[in-house]
Each structure stands twice: as structure tokens, then as C-alpha cells.
Amino acid sequence: MSSSTEWPLWEVFVRSRRGLSHTHAGSLHAPDAEMALRNARDLYTRRSEGVSLWVVPAAAITASSPDEKDSFFEPAGDKPYRHPTFYDIPEGVKHL
Amino acid sequence: MATAAAQKAAETEPGGAGSAAARAAEQQAAFDEAVAADERIEPRDWMPDAYRTSLIRQIAQHAHSEIIGMQPEANWITRAPSLRRKAILMAKVQDEAGHGLYLYSAAETLGVSRDELLDKLHSGRQKYSSIFNYPTLTWADVGAIGWLVDGAAITNQVPLCRCSYGPYARAMIRVCKEESFHQRQGYESLLALSRGTQAQHEMAQDAVNRWWWPSLMMFGPPDEESSHSEQSMTWKIKRHSNDELRQRFVDICVPQAESLGLTLPDPDLKWNEARGHHDFGPIDWTEFWDVLKGNGPCNDQRITQRRRAHEEGAWVREAAAAYATKQAGAPRADTAATAHGEATA
Numbered sequence: 001m002s003s004s005t006e007w008p009l010w011e012v013f014v015r016s017r018r019g020l021s022h023t024h025a026g027s028l029h030a031p032d033a034e035m036a037l038r039n040a041r042d043l044y045t046r047r048s049e050g051v052s053l054w055v056v057p058a059a060a061i062t063a064s065s066p067d068e069k070d071s072f073f074e075p076a077g078d079k080p081y082r083h084p085t086f087y088d089i090p091e092g093v094k095h096l
Numbered sequence: 097m098a099t100a101a102a103q104k105a106a107e108t109e110p111g112g113a114g115s116a117a118a119r120a121a122e123q124q125a126a127f128d129e130a131v132a133a134d135e136r137i138e139p140r141d142w143m144p145d146a147y148r149t150s151l152i153r154q155i156a157q158h159a160h161s162e163i164i165g166m167q168p169e170a171n172w173i174t175r176a177p178s179l180r181r182k183a184i185l186m187a188k189v190q191d192e193a194g195h196g197l198y199l200y201s202a203a204e205t206l207g208v209s210r211d212e213l214l215d216k217l218h219s220g221r222q223k224y225s226s227i228f229n230y231p232t233l234t235w236a237d238v239g240a241i242g243w244l245v246d247g248a249a250i251t252n253q254v255p256l257c258r259c260s261y262g263p264y265a266r267a268m269i270r271v272c273k274e275e276s277f278h279q280r281q282g283y284e285s286l287l288a289l290s291r292g293t294q295a296q297h298e299m300a301q302d303a304v305n306r307w308w309w310p311s312l313m314m315f316g317p318p319d320e321e322s323s324h325s326e327q328s329m330t331w332k333i334k335r336h337s338n339d340e341l342r343q344r345f346v347d348i349c350v351p352q353a354e355s356l357g358l359t360l361p362d363p364d365l366k367w368n369e370a371r372g373h374h375d376f377g378p379i380d381w382t383e384f385w386d387v388l389k390g391n392g393p394c395n396d397q398r399i400t401q402r403r404r405a406h407e408e409g410a411w412v413r414e415a416a417a418a419y420a421t422k423q424a425g426a427p428r429a430d431t432a433a434t435a436h437g438e439a440t441a
Contacts, residue, residue, distance in 0.1 A: 006209070006211050007413075007416070007417065009201075009204065026198055026201055026267075026270075027201045027204075028197055028201065029210060031413075031416040031417050031419065031420035032416075032419070032420035032423055032424070034423075035416065035420075042190075042194075043194050043197055043198075046190070046191070046194065047274075063140060065140065066138065066140045066141050066142075067142075
């Protein structure tokens with residue numbers, strides 16, 4: 001394998017014109033960040049999908065593990081008081 | 097917590113081998129459940145080895161088809177009859193390159209590298225769609241490819257948007273959106289020819305005559321001869337059988353051909369009231385298998401051209417990599433110089 005010519009993988013995030021945040025669009029190979037940006041422009045915004053692009057080396061991303069999904073996200077499940085619907089408000093009270 | 101669970105499992109099931117088997121069964125069950133519930137399988141989820149292998153094969157060959165598929169159409173870019181048609185054709189070929197890249201990315205989430213897949217394409221160990229081994233002999237072929245070949249591809253690909261493997265399904269959603277532009281431009285192009293001069297009409301009809309049967313072959317062998325179909329449907333990689341999709345395509349095309357003012361080259365083609373579908377004539381499967389084995393009209397030409405582009409481009413890829421390495425070192429030098437400049441100012 002010629003590791004000198006195998007280009008690294010980049011993950012691409014696009015923010016659309018009205019989008020509030022960057023959304024993962026896909027990935028691509030490129031020798032450096034500049035080329036990754038240019039290729040991402042051609043590949044993921046050919047139809048005016050966005051006005052801002054981020055490229056991140058795939059190797060720089062750490063993901064949560066699907067095996068520990070339940071235990072990892074468990075703390076969110078037993079705290080219903082984090083949601084506004086948890087609280088009873090008398091009828092007729094406005095702007096709340 | 098995970099350790100405690102593991103300990104408990106070890107206690108209830110003494111012997112390492114036993115608990116490993118239990119773990120495997122548990123993973124298989126979780127996978128089967130997710131597929132049954134129409135949930136997506138994601139890259140880091142456990143999946144059966146055969147599911148992974150089968151997906152790599154299918155997605156890679158799909159990607160290869162997009163890349164090889166650029167050739168028959170690109171053949172007409174320099175000879176397109178108007179600037180409008182030329183610009184459209186270039187945009188379409190660019191889309192196909194993009195589709196190839198989306199699909200290689202999806203395949204890579206399964207643990208293979210793009211270079212490895214390209215290597216398999218170049219050495220003939222992985223295939224691409226048999227359709228691209230047919231030559232584009234006239235300008236009308238570009239229209240026929242758009243209408244029939246891309247039409248068949250869409251019929252095949254729309255159900256793949258619900259495929260059980262998440263990255264493949266998401267790639268297909270993107271591809272299908274763009275593919276409908278291809279199909280419509282092809283149809284419009286054929287319509288212009290069909291309504292043009294006698295010679296243009298004949299050229300359009302000739303192209304449809306040559307592309308119709310190969311397009312029907314794009315759906316793959318008949319159900320009873322399709323080796324991967326049953327398993328793929330159980331895994332919900334595929335949602336419909338080859339014959340089902342082929343029938344759907346025929347039913348879609350018949351009225352479209354009528355509107356075009358062109359005929360489909362099949363004397364047995366007729367509406368069957370009882371089935372609610374069109375009956376159509378037998379497909380020449382000998383030709384299909386022959387093309388698939390590498391004996392089609394353009395197999396050698398397509399793969400030779402791809403291989404040559406790869407080999408002759410090697411020094412450019414090396415230059416880009418060398419430049420990237422050099423640049424990676426450069427910014428630090430710049431920053432150091434700036435910091436130094438500021439310090440002395």
C-alpha cells in the first residue's frame with residue numbers, strides 16, 4: 001500500500017442559506033484541507049445547498065459507542081423535569 | 097456498570113466460550129430486531145459478516161458503475177449539437193462523478209478503502225453495470241441513456257433509499273434527487289429529435305431500439321436465477337425483486353414512449369388487462385451473461401481507459417500528496433515568523 005499517495009478522508013458539514021447550523025453532508029478524500037474544501041464545494045453544493053462549509057479530517061472525530069448507547073444516554077431518561085411539559089400551570093395563565 | 101453486567105453473565109454462564117456464544121446470539125438478535133423494525137444499521141453497529149460483505153460488493157459495484165458510466169456519455173461532450181445540450185451533458189457527467197464519490201464514501205464506512213475498491217475494479221475482480229459496455233453510436237444515444245438507462249437506475253434506486261444500511265440509504269436519497277434531472281433531460285432531448293426532421297426522428301428511434309433491451313437487463317437476472325436476491329431481501333437491502341422492478345419499469349415506459357412518438361422494439365409488448373401490467377417479450381439472457389463475463393462490445397475499452405487514467409494520473413496524485421505534506425509543515429513556519437515579527441516590532 002502506498003501510504004504516501006492514499007489521501008486522507010474528510011467529513012463535510014454544510015450550512016444551508018437559511019440553516020441555523022452546519023449539517024453533516026458526507027465525506028470525501030483529499031490530500032489537504034484546501035483541496036477538501038474545493039472538492040466539497042463541487043460535490044456537496046452543486047445545487048446551491050449551502051453558504052458555509054466545514055471540512056474535518058475523519059481521524060479527528062471521536063464517536064460514542066453504539067454498544068454503550070443505553071447506559072451512555074440513560075441519565076436523560078429519568079429527568080422528565082428537564083422538559084417544560086413536566087410542570088402543571090393553572091389554565092388561563094398567559095405568556096408562560 | 098458494563099463490567100458488573102459482564103461479571104454477572106460470567107457467573108450465570110460459566111466458561112468463556114459459552115458467554116462468547118451468548119454474546120454473539122445476543123448481537124445477532126439485536127441486528128435481526130433492528131432490521132425487522134425498519135431501523136437503520138449504522139457503521140459502528142454490530143452486523144453479520146455476510147451482511148457487511150454483501151453490502152461492500154453491492155455498494156462498490158454501484159460506485160464503479162457511476163464512474164465507468166461517465167465514459168459512454170462523455171464520448172459525446174465534444175460533439176454535442178448545441179451549447180445548451182453540451183452544458184447539460186457536462187453537468188450530468190459531473191453528477192455521475194459525484195454519485196461515485198458518495199457511494200465510495202458509503203462503502204468505506206464498512207471498513208474498506210477506496211483505493212482497495214478501485215484496485216478491484218481495475219483488476220476485474222469487481223464488476224460494474226453491464227449497460228455501460230454498450231457503445232454510444234449517435235447523439236441520440238445520449239438521450240436514450242438519459243431516458244431509459246437513468247430511468248431504470250431510478251426505478252432500482254428509489255427503493256434503496258429505504259435500504260437497511262443507513263449510509264447507503266442516505267447516499268441513495270441524494271443520488272435519486274439528482275438522477276431525476278438526468279432522466280428528464282434525456283427525455284426532453286429525445287422529444288426534440290422525435291419532433292424534428294425525419295432523419296432526427298429516425299436517429300431517436302434507432303437509439304431507443306438499441307438501448308431498450310440492455311436497459312431491461314439492468315434489473316439483473318430473473319428472480320429464480322438471482323443468487324443474492326433472497327438474502328438481500330431478508331436483510332432489507334433490497335425491497336423488491338428484479339422481476340418486480342423490471343415490470344414496474346416497463347409499465348412506466350410504455351406511455352412515455354407513446355408521448356415521445358417512438359416505439360419500443362418488442363412485438364410481444366401489450367397491455368394485459370387481467371394482470372394489470374404490460375406483458376413483454378423474452379430477454380436474451382445469453383447476451384446478458386456474455387456482457388457480464390466481459391465479452392460485451394466495449395468491456396475492454398472501458399476498463400482500459402479507466403486503468404490508463406489511473407496509471408497516468410499517478411504522478412499527479414503523488415505531487416498533491418507531497419505538496420500537502422510540505423504545506424502541513426509550512427503554517428508553523430509562518431506563525432513563527434509572524435510571532436517573531438510582532439515581538440521585535
